Amino acid sequence: MATKQLYQTRPLECWGKAKAIREQYYRDYATAHERGGLRWAGGAWTFGAIPAGLGDDVWSITSEPYAASIAANKDFSMRCLEATERAGYARDLCSYMRNYWGSVILDEYLWGGEFPKPDFIWQDHICCSHAKWYQVVSDLEGGIPSFCIDVSVGPYETVNERKIDYLVGQMHDGIEWLEKVTGRKYDDEKLIQAVYNECRATAVWADVCTLNKAIPAPLEEKTMYSLYVLGTLMKHSKQVADFYEELRDEVRDRVADRIGAIPNEQCRLMSDTQPPWGFLSLFRYLEKYGAVSVGSLYTFGLIGVWEVKPDGTWGPRTTPQELGIEITDRDQALRILADWNLSKPEWQHFYSPHLKTDMMVRIAREWSLNGVMLHYNRGCEGLSLGIAENRLGLIEAGFPVMTFEGNMGDEREFDLTKTMARVDAFMETLGFKKEG
């Protein structure tokens, strides 16, 4: 039975560019020293704009995307996980960490050669593992100077001067520390530009996600992963901000031309938490039902920064530039950076799952969803936090929910066949039949 063709499809033109940017990123990190530059490691949420003030020859590797890339590579992933277990680390720890450490222990870089040791660690802390991940990295590498900023000051709706002061105080301390550790003089102008870029990149990514409210959805989540990842690598870079604008313009065209991500869209879903990275074919399976995942709070709000617009709907947060704010000094730049990041949707649920439920219900309504697929992700206690309450809240709000247990980075804990059987049962309850 052939797939119904309800909508026209078109390959994404800027797809190749996204891939190239990502590959270059990992090459730049590895070759940093050869070019007399610096390299550092930290999480995807870290305040990457700050080390940018050390110079234009400073490159980074962010842990989660690197680990996700390993997870997509099943053989290498298994060797990494086993190496970590042999070193005495528990199997139920964050699976990103276990893949990353394994790569360090084996001294094998996913893109070839030895694992390039960072000059310093620059991290932020919101889940219990975040700072401690790098304690182990430092142990494994014989000691690496580390600085980690605590961001756990409560949900954005409670933000006040004192909470901003707490973050900004640490940031100021961090800059002094960076100068000491690297021996470089800090350049506030570079920091300011990085902050502008970060606000632009993350707001424009939210804009891209907003365009998926259209029916048919111009993008589907599997593709979006490969695009949003750039924000997890270097959200503060001009290159990523520029790329997202290019992407946004192309997606606007797709909406205008009624281009669908899949030709037979009839069931709109969203997912949540990271997907099982080694099994993205699950999204292809959904397409047999004409089902498409148009995104998730994870894809929208981990990099994207949002606000409620005057018309009551969700849209990209207005950037300082758009508000006509001119950043003139270090402290101002840091305050804006802190405030901007604290409003990030994916940080709110750490304080209450009910805040996350509100956002998910909003997405379900504004993006016109038929149902929700929740990945009870054993590999990430941070993003799976409160997920059972999210399920209850979504059901209460009238949205059918399907759950499946798995692991974003450990294939031993994910059963694709069983999960597809659940999708079958879920589609049956929603009244959609398989085709093709």
Add this chain to the structure above:
Amino acid sequence: MFDKLRDWERHRHDYAKDWKDRTGGKVVGYFCTYAPEEIMYAAGVLPVRILGSHEPQDVTEPHIFGMYCPFCRDCLAQGLKGRYDYLDGIMISQSCLHVRQAYTSWEKHIPVDFHYYLPMPAKVQTPRALPYLTGELAEFRKAIEEWTGRTISDKDLDKAIAVYNENRRLMRDIYDFRKNDKPPLTGQEAMEMVISSQMTDKAEHNEELKKILAGLPKRNSGREPGVRLMILGSEDDDIEFVNMVEKCGATFVVDDHCTGSRYFWNGVEPLENRLEAIARRYIDRVPCPSKDWEDRTRVQHIVDLAKAWNVSGAIVIQQKFCDPHELDIPAIRKALQGNGVKTLFLEFDVTVPLGQFKVRVEAFLEMLVEEDLFD
């Protein structure tokens, strides 16, 4: 000698209900030992720690994903089963992710008059944490004042701090007796002492502690101490397990976990700004692993305890799925072993297979005894 404390520990709900009848005061349940109890106590509120009951249950599945620690689910189960119906409020001072869920689900599904989420800083190692937390405590004090309808003056805080400091000092004094070659109290009694402190009005608890302290020098425990052990972990209040180990020819002489020394090890040092003094105490205390970074300060502390209490071996308890503690365990074991203290690792659920554990413990003790023979 410890009967009263044991009784309080076992009948914690009866105690709290009775306290309410006697005093007409309010009771607030807290989920983590970073709770600034002094502030609540200063307002005449009794803070009690919410702990589980070590029974299998089927009520938390809709609320908390099964991969979060059994302890946090056990805590929520107590609320869902109505065992804490007498609570007037709940609060949490933010620490690990897992137990947060017990608080947030409780807040939504179990009616309470008052609930408060205190965003206690995770980076206790930064000097910026002190002014931040001091400010948060001021907000918390205001919330308690509004709820109870009474002002909390500096005098009130001083009184509360005095009671709490005394409680801590008394327990430390009692812990010192465990350094003796023949400790006059068992690890089980010590655990019951600390847990009962978390369940009761500390003014009353202090009275019992003073009696115990007076009697300890003359007390003959009537048992051979056997191998000197330390117990350390994430949350651990499995008294049955401690009892089993001590029956195998060993005594727990010291510990590091939050139903043990981590709860009371340091006191509040006086400062003009009382809230700042309280904040200082909670920032400086022996950290929960979730707050122990960038440096791992807890490791040295554990080694110091092991040395000072002359410990032969350490049983490392791992609450199933507890990430923060799991992240520290390799470093802790390495440090202990490097200092001549052998370790036994055991993974815990809310119920444990005592028989299987006994086999491992006996083998561990045998190994330690043989070591001593050949020293």
Add this chain to the structure above:
Amino acid sequence: MITAGIDMGSKTVKVVIIRDGEIIGKAKTLAGFEAGGAAEQAFAQALDEAGIAIDDVEAIVATGAGRKNAPYSTRDITEVGGDARGVIRLFPSARTVLDVGAEEGRAIRCTEDGKVLDFALNEKCAAGAGAFTESMSRALEVPVEELGPMSLKSTKSIPMNAQCAVFAESEVVTLVHLKTPKPDIARAVHDAIASRIVSLARKVGYEPDVVLIGGVAHNPGFVDSLERALECKVIIPENPEFIGAYGAALAAAEA
């Protein structure tokens, strides 16, 4: 109209043949390694019992974990869909279905039309299926069919971990060494499985009438534990392990 349903379970294959909603033939065999062949065998037996030939069957639908490998069927439905259909047909008052088979436990909430509102399945950490009773009966050295009646003789409730089958098995070994009476251990095992199933039931929010199906429904010890944990009685159809196949046969008649 004559239709048939084939339930390709992980341990056993069940075939049900119906005429106008009534069962006229049924059979069950072990799935083994060659489940397709086992299914053909069971189908032949069921036809025999019904006194008809395969050409008399107008439509055949498969269900169960191995449904993609079922012979003869023209389409398949999920176990969840099959269970709901089968139960509602027999018990129009049913609103919750608990299906406990060899490898999987499920809770299903449905409407009076047999439409599935929500469902929950056993996850990774779970001692909530029939295979667990089998390994426990081996540990107690009792034939598996005696485990149920034996547990009813118990008067004591011993808490046992229900999250992890490995932990639970450890606890059983401990109890055996402590010379705990076998009925008490048997009851603890059933309580543990029931606790898992009730967790699933709570996840979907169970309401009466609650119907129990699947092979483990034959175990009176488990039923007792389940009713105590649910705090309500459950309805158990005749031939509870055939209800999935029955539902598939009903689905075959729908198309």
